[in-house]
Amino acid sequence: MHDVAKLAGVSVKTVSNVVNDYPHIRPATREKVEKAIAELDYKMNISARNLRQGRTGIIGLALPELSLPYFAELADSVIRAAEARGVVVLIEQTGADRQHELEVLTSERRQLTDGLIFSPLALGPEDTEALKVDYPLVVLGERIFGGDWDHVTMNNVEAARAATQHLIDQGRRRIAVIGAHAGETMGSAALRLLGYQAALAANGIPMDPSLVVEGGLWHRATGADCTTRLLESGTTVDAIFGLNDALALGALHTLHARRIDVPGEIAVIGFDDIEDASYSSPTLSTIAPGREQIAATAVEQLVARIGGDGEPFRRVVSDFEVVERESTRV
Amino acid sequence: MHDVAKLAGVSVKTVSNVVNDYPHIRPATREKVEKAIAELDYKMNISARNLRQGRTGIIGLALPELSLPYFAELADSVIRAAEARGVVVLIEQTGADRQHELEVLTSERRQLTDGLIFSPLALGPEDTEALKVDYPLVVLGERIFGGDWDHVTMNNVEAARAATQHLIDQGRRRIAVIGAHAGETMGSAALRLLGYQAALAANGIPMDPSLVVEGGLWHRATGADCTTRLLESGTTVDAIFGLNDALALGALHTLHARRIDVPGEIAVIGFDDIEDASYSSPTLSTIAPGREQIAATAVEQLVARIGGDGEPFRRVVSDFEVVERESTRV
DNA sequence: CGCCCGATCTACAACGATGCACAGTCTATC
DNA sequence: GATAGACTGTGCATCGTTGTAGATCGGGCG
Numbered sequence: 001m002h003d004v005a006k007l008a009g010v011s012v013k014t015v016s017n018v019v020n021d022y023p024h025i026r027p028a029t030r031e032k033v034e035k036a037i038a039e040l041d042y043k044m045n046i047s048a049r050n051l052r053q054g055r056t057g058i059i060g061l062a063l064p065e066l067s068l069p070y071f072a073e074l075a076d077s078v079i080r081a082a083e084a085r086g087v088v089v090l091i092e093q094t095g096a097d098r099q100h101e102l103e104v105l106t107s108e109r110r111q112l113t114d115g116l117i118f119s120p121l122a123l124g125p126e127d128t129e130a131l132k133v134d135y136p137l138v139v140l141g142e143r144i145f146g147g148d149w150d151h152v153t154m155n156n157v158e159a160a161r162a163a164t165q166h167l168i169d170q171g172r173r174r175i176a177v178i179g180a181h182a183g184e185t186m187g188s189a190a191l192r193l194l195g196y197q198a199a200l201a202a203n204g205i206p207m208d209p210s211l212v213v214e215g216g217l218w219h220r221a222t223g224a225d226c227t228t229r230l231l232e233s234g235t236t237v238d239a240i241f242g243l244n245d246a247l248a249l250g251a252l253h254t255l256h257a258r259r260i261d262v263p264g265e266i267a268v269i270g271f272d273d274i275e276d277a278s279y280s281s282p283t284l285s286t287i288a289p290g291r292e293q294i295a296a297t298a299v300e301q302l303v304a305r306i307g308g309d310g311e312p313f314r315r316v317v318s319d320f321e322v323v324e325r326e327s328t329r330v
Numbered sequence: 331m332h333d334v335a336k337l338a339g340v341s342v343k344t345v346s347n348v349v350n351d352y353p354h355i356r357p358a359t360r361e362k363v364e365k366a367i368a369e370l371d372y373k374m375n376i377s378a379r380n381l382r383q384g385r386t387g388i389i390g391l392a393l394p395e396l397s398l399p400y401f402a403e404l405a406d407s408v409i410r411a412a413e414a415r416g417v418v419v420l421i422e423q424t425g426a427d428r429q430h431e432l433e434v435l436t437s438e439r440r441q442l443t444d445g446l447i448f449s450p451l452a453l454g455p456e457d458t459e460a461l462k463v464d465y466p467l468v469v470l471g472e473r474i475f476g477g478d479w480d481h482v483t484m485n486n487v488e489a490a491r492a493a494t495q496h497l498i499d500q501g502r503r504r505i506a507v508i509g510a511h512a513g514e515t516m517g518s519a520a521l522r523l524l525g526y527q528a529a530l531a532a533n534g535i536p537m538d539p540s541l542v543v544e545g546g547l548w549h550r551a552t553g554a555d556c557t558t559r560l561l562e563s564g565t566t567v568d569a570i571f572g573l574n575d576a577l578a579l580g581a582l583h584t585l586h587a588r589r590i591d592v593p594g595e596i597a598v599i600g601f602d603d604i605e606d607a608s609y610s611s612p613t614l615s616t617i618a619p620g621r622e623q624i625a626a627t628a629v630e631q632l633v634a635r636i637g638g639d640g641e642p643f644r645r646v647v648s649d650f651e652v653v654e655r656e657s658t659r660v
Numbered sequence: 661c662g663c664c665c666g667a668t669c670t671a672c673a674a675c676g677a678t679g680c681a682c683a684g685t686c687t688a689t690c
Numbered sequence: 691g692a693t694a695g696a697c698t699g700t701g702c703a704t705c706g707t708t709g710t711a712g713a714t715c716g717g718g719c720g
Contacts, residue, residue: 001676011700016678024697046441047386048676050377051705058420058442065406067605072402076395079423088439090388090420093409109418111376112388220609249609256611275397279550279579281586281611331706341670346708354667378706381675 001042008036019044059302060113061089062104064096064121068219069274070244070291071119074140077295078117085303087114096217098122102130110135114306117298120144125186136305138298142188150305151315152298156188159287159320160195161202163241163269166285166322168203170330172239172267175200176211178226178251179218179243192243192271210235218243223250231258237266239328245270245277245286252280252327268327282326290318331372338366349374389632390443391419392434394426394451398549399604400574400621401449404470407625408447415633417444426547428452432460440465444636447628450474455516466635468628472518480635481645482628486518489617489650490525491532493571493599496615496652498533500660502569502597505530506541508556508581509548509573522573522601540565548573553580561588567596569658575600575607575616582610582657598657612656620648 005012010033017025018033036042050056061078063071075091082089090113094100101120110116115136120143123130128147131139138150145151167175177196181189193212200207210233213226223242227250230237242248248270255262262268262282270277273288297316335342340363347355348363366372380386391408393401409419420443424430431450440446445466450473453460458477461469468480475481497505507526511519523542530537540563543556553572557580560567572578578600585592592598592612600607603618627646 012676013678013701014699017699020678022698024699026698029698043438043441045381045676046438047377047380047384048705049678051375051381051675051707052677052679054377054705056377056442066396066402066409067406069399069402072396072399072405075402075421076397076423079396079421088420088422088442090418091405091409092418093406108373108376111373112386112418220605224609253609253611253613275550276606279554279583281583283583342706343671343708344669346706347669350708354669356668359668375706378675379708381677381705382707382709384675 001044004033004036004040004042007040008032055114055306056112057087058090058113059087059299059306060092060104060109060116061119062092062094062101062116063119065093066091068246069276070246070272073274074119074291074295077292078299081292081296081299085299087299087303094121096121098127102127105130105133115302117302136302138302138305140294140298142191143186145186148313150301150313152294152301152318153315154289154294154318154320156191157195157198159271159289160192160241160243161199162195162320162322163271163287164196164199165203166324166328167239167241167267167269168199168205170239170263170267170328173205174208174211174236175205175239175241176213176230176235176237177241177243178213178223178230179215179247180212181216182214189243196241208235211237215247218246220246220250220253223247224254225250227251227254231260239267239269242268242270245272245274245284248284248286248327249276249280252282252284256281263326263328263330273323277323277325280327285325285328286323288321288323290320293318331374334363334366334370334372337370338362385444385636386442387417388420388443389417389629389636390422390434390439390446391449392422392424392431392446393449395423396421398576399606400576400602403604404449404621404625407622408629411622411626411629415629417629417633424451426451428457432457435460435463445632447632454514466632468632468635470624470628472521473516475516478643480631480643482624482631482648483645484619484624484648484650486521487525487528489601489619490522490571490573491529492525492650492652493601493617494526494529495533496654496658497569497571497597497599498529498535500569500593500597500658503535504538504541504566505535505569505571506543506560506565506567507571507573508543508553508560509545509577510542511546512544519573526571538565541567545577548576550576550580550583553577554584555580557581557584561590569597569599572598572600575602575604575614578614578616578657579606579610582612582614586611593656593658593660603653607653607655610657615655615658616653618651618653620650623648 001012001015005015015033018030066072079089101122117138119140123143131147140152184190213230215222215226240251242251248268251268270284270286273286277284277286331342331345335345345363348360396402412419431453447468449470453473461477470482514520543560545552545556570581572581578598581598600614600616603616607614607616
């Protein structure tokens with residue numbers, strides 16, 4: 001910048017003013033400076049600006065792991081949304097481990113980022129305190145509610161109810177759920193299960209515990225495994241609601257292996273609308289949770305906070321949609 | 331740091347020396363300083379250190395898009411490998427657009443990263459010059475060869491030959507390829523096609539142009555579309571080699587929709603071994619390209635360069651493996 | 661006993677940008 | 691014609707850290 005100033009015959013500060021679009025500069029001066037910048041191929045030193053301004057232009061995104069398609073697609077959307085606002089994204093993987101999730105909040109890396117978008121999977125209501133941090137934070141998902149931070153989430157209960165209702169509308173009555181988490185009162189599993197129960201109740205269908213299958217990590221392998229256990233339990237089933245798409249895809253896998261017709265014998269619906277859902281065999285009906293909307297809202301909110309927005313903390317609930325595909329099409 | 335120094339009764343520089351493990355410090359002094367650090371909960375200002383040292387501890391990872399499972403899984407591996415070496419990863423998506431890929435190389439963001447791991451998909455040999463950059467760069471993939479940079483790649487020709495040979499070993503003779511790129515001489519498409527041709531030649535099977543189906547982007551939709559065109563062309567087919575897994579999964583989708591038995595009528599093999607391949611119906615045979623190894627090697631090499639390694643540029647070729655699953659199991 | 665050397669610590673000047681206060685130079689306005 | 695107020699541009703201090711050179715102190719050695 002010093003060299004540019006010398007070449008243009010102005011002060012260093014004027015060069016700074018030009019690159020920062022300070023309004024009161026004569027066109028002639030601006031032109032001189034810009035010419036000098038071009039001639040020397042000058043690039044601003046970001047580290048210096050960061051030091052001076054106390055900002056880095058980087059936001060953190062903490063999620064379980066990118067191998068899970070839902071999070072990969074979420075990261076994709078977040079990166080795009082961030083780009084549109086001129087910030088870049090540093091991704092950290094927590095592996096859905098509670099300790100690791102807590103570390104992310106206080107890690108040295110928080111120094112490097114202006115704020116954090118955090119999608120916890122292992123934290124619970126007992127970790128509320130840990131989320132009271134002194135930097136801008138936007139929390140995604142349903143693990144923890146009502147704290148002093150911004151929250152972008154979706155209406156899990158309503159969406160799960162809609163998914164279940166969709167199956168009921170097709171005449172299914174023995175609807176199993178796979179991927180439940182016993183004892184959980186918060187979190188996607190609990191909320192989606194609530195929606196499932198609400199739909200049954202609304203239609204006067206009794207809830208049968210043998211149709212609720214526990215399953216820890218929401219991977220395909222878990223879905224496949226849950227389905228095997230379900231079928232081998234001998235209970236009657238005419239539909240399966242996978243609490244996410246990976247589980248549902250795992251279910252399709254098991255059903256296919258056992259030559260059970262989908263949706264003829266058993267209909268299947270998932271949750272998340274990951275890309276795979278459109279390409280499985282049969283294609284998977286699911287809930288589209290408004291991923292783009294969640295990402296855009298989260299980034300927008302975070303950037304506003306970084307910019308000093310002092311509004312009260314907000315909770316944004318995104319829209320969802322039932323997507324009907326082959327796995328439930330009669 | 332100033333406050334810590336005052337509290338500990340030493341100079342600022344001594345505090346700096348302590349946190350940087352400078353060897354010549356009396357244990358008593360070190361202890362005093364560490365106590366002060368703990369008491370004040372002091373955290374180093376990374377921006378200031380970055381400015382002073384001209385390093386950020388961040389490496390860039392430029393790839394087409396995270397929605398593509400192969401790249402999501404690659405990013406996952408790269409982030410883990412980077413973490414093991416104490417650096418963090420900034421991901422940039424190029425959308426497989428040539429212009430965008432060129433921009434990534436000169437972007438202002440390169441200031442923020444100490445080096446770049448770059449997986450181009452649209453660049454070609456004519457862009458060799460653009461890759462001659464003044465920061466550490468490790469290139470992944472097969473788009474461009476033999477330049478002045480480090481390269482981590484896999485043996486595409488051999489792997490594709492092995493995949494094809496696997497089909498031939500099962501008695502298949504009318505083996506189609508989907509996802510070919512006409513006119514390309516470099517890049518995964520061209521190399522894998524070479525391997526395919528080599529396998530046919532080695533087994534005395536004539537190459538039939540009607541079995542080579544063009545397809546631009548290697549998405550599932552493309553694979554589904556290619557397969558439809560292939561089947562409607564009326565040519566005889568008893569196996570399909572998808573140049574990547576997404577294409578092969580798309581093919582499975584179309585075959586399923588048309589009620590064509592896999593592998594009974596048509597066997598299918600892919601390339602990449604993404605997680606989906608284990609959970610499709612039927613499960614997909616494929617080539618496992620040693621993703622972890624590629625990621626680890628790339629990060630290791632980049633970090634070495636950043637550390638000032640001045641060795642000649644290296645080209646590392648990773649191992650691969652044929653993974654047999656249901657889609658080719660007789 | 662004096663000198664040299666290593667261990668230990670300190671002062672100062674950077675790294676490259678920007679906020680602030682201030683000095684001129686020009687318009688409007690009365 | 692004087693004066694307030696907007697335009698333009700400058701110099702200096704400063705963000706928090708580390709490299710460099712140098713000060714101080716003991717101990718070993720000839």
